[in-house]
Structures are given as structure tokens and as C-alpha cells.
Amino acid sequence: MNDTLPNFPAGKAVIFNGHGLPFEFISREVPFIKPGEILVKTIYTTLCGSDIHTYSGRRLEPPKVVLGHEIVGNILWIDPAHPGKDFRGEPIKAGDRITWSIFSVPAGITPPRPDIPQKSEQLFKYGHALAAGDDVFNGGLADYCILRSNTALIKIDPSMPVKVAATISCAHATVMGAVRIAGDIAGKRVMVFGAGLLGLSCISMCREAGAGWIGVMDHDTTRLSWSRKFGANYAYSYPGDENLQLPWPEADIVFDMTGNPQVMKMGIDTLAVGGCAVWIGAVFPATPVQIDAQKVVRKLLQIRGLHNYNYEDFLLATSFIEKNYGKYPFEELIEMEYPLERIEEAFAFASNSRPVRVGIKIN
């Protein structure tokens, strides 16, 4: 324990031990806070699609992990070696509400390129790390989260609903990155595949960026029913057979949030000459996408992938949500809420009923 660290009460953490195994509740004292770190009281975490994939065994994480990486909390303690400012340069203090980047680049590591820090070696990611010994406050399903040095954090107004604030650090920041690599959206015809939180966020960002027309496709009609409120012009049900005439018009930009190989192929087939496909949904193993290379060449198409996001995306996403959470009903997308104690039920419901998001309230 640091000499100067006040005596905070022990905290709970929920350990995921693997697919099919029960969650394990543990209690730990607040451990040693290293130089430059920040202790946060977690107040709300939303279950992201990748958490659900891990729970269902579709993707693998370390054998013991505190899941949850869409987190919001209040600062409890700032180590004196921290610069004391957020990513915008605003001074921070205990009690401030913050959102923070999903990753932290370890000290001494240089990112492969300045614009892709999320692909640095030895990258640390909240909600994805081995929970061992004292090091358990590193994911969203716990009372505390210890922010490593080099974590981009942004002070947000406590008036922003916690359900919305929690989703910034994965869903909205990733979508902001997807919109960035798609290029200029103004006046463009956009088709979004997948109407979960990523798709609906993308629709609203493209609407605000001045898209000419926005269509969205999903097999889930309940999810599609949200899309007009987020700015879509037209919603399409999954047509079933990728070889049929597609029921939507050509698009200049397509976004894939599904990770489904058939749907990604449909996206390529949707593109007009000079179009661009942005893929962010394919984050679990699947069969290869059958792409007609001649079509890509003759139609001058681009395919761009994005995993996670960079600091600028995170900053722009936070500003976007600050400006627009009252305009679009983001808060309503957290369709169900559970206390941390009912985490088993929360994951079962998220997995079986597929609400847009399930929120976990952490007292």
C-alpha cells in the first residue's frame, strides 16, 4: 500500500473462468498504485458484443479475466507522478467523472505508427488482461479500475447519462475510427450492415457528417426499428441469399459491423465505382470472404479494416457523444440493466435475447 494512499475499502471483482463455467466473485484490497496510475471507482459498465462472444466461447481471452471494457467511473486517487491533466489538457482531480481509452501503451514502447497506437507491442487492454494476485482491478466488472500510465482519459460532465458514457470507450470510438478511414462522408450514399450499437452509432455519425443517403441492413427487425431515430433513410431485412439481386441501391461507402462473410460479400457487391468498404465487425474466427478480385479492380474499390481506434478517434467520439446524446436516443439502447451481483443473468440475457446493450450497475 502506498504511504500516501487513503484507506479505500476492499472491492469486488467478477472473474470469468471460461465458457460454460460460473463467474467467480472475489474481494481484494486496493493494491499498490504505481507511479502515474489513477484509481477509479467504477460506476457503470456495458457489455460489448466481444464480451458476449467471449462468454459464448466464440473468442478466447486469458483463462482468468475481469471482462468489461466499456466503463465509466469517478476518479478516487491520482498518483503524484501523473501529469494531472486529461487528454484535452484539462486539470483533473478526485471526484471527476471520466471515460478512458480501452488500451494503454506501456512506457518505453513506440507505436508502429503514430496513428495506430492500438497495435503497439505489449499493449494493455482493459477487460482483456489476466486477473491474477492483486492485479484484478483491470476490467469493468469490478468495483475499481486502476488506470495505467499512458491511458488517454477524458473528463466528462456528470450530467451525461452513465449508460451513454460507458459506451464511448469501445463502440463509439471504434465507429469514429471507421468513419475517419471511410474518408469524406458529405453527400455520399452510405450502407450500414448490422444495426447493433456500432451500426446505429455509425448511422448517427454519418448523418451528422452530411451523408446524402443512409441505408441499413440487419436480420433483426427489432434492431432495425431503431434505425430511423438515428438518421437512417431506409432499413432493409437480410435478403437471405447473397446471390440474389440486392434490394438496396448502390452505395459509395459500406460499413460492415457484422463480421459475417456473406454479408461482407454483399457489401462489396453493393459498392459503386470508386467505393470503399470499411470492415470493423470481423473480430472472431469465420470462413474467408469470397471476393471477386476482378470486380475490385475494374470498379476501383477499396477495402479497409479497423481494429479498435486511435487517440484522435477517442477524442472525437467523446465530443460527438457530448454534443449529440440528447439528439439521438443512445440511452434507450441500453435495454436492460443488472446489478453486478446478477452478472450470470445479465450475460445469459445478453446472449439469448440480443438487446442492443445490457448495462451493469456497480455500486
Ligand SMILES: [Zn+2]
Ligand atoms: Zn468492445
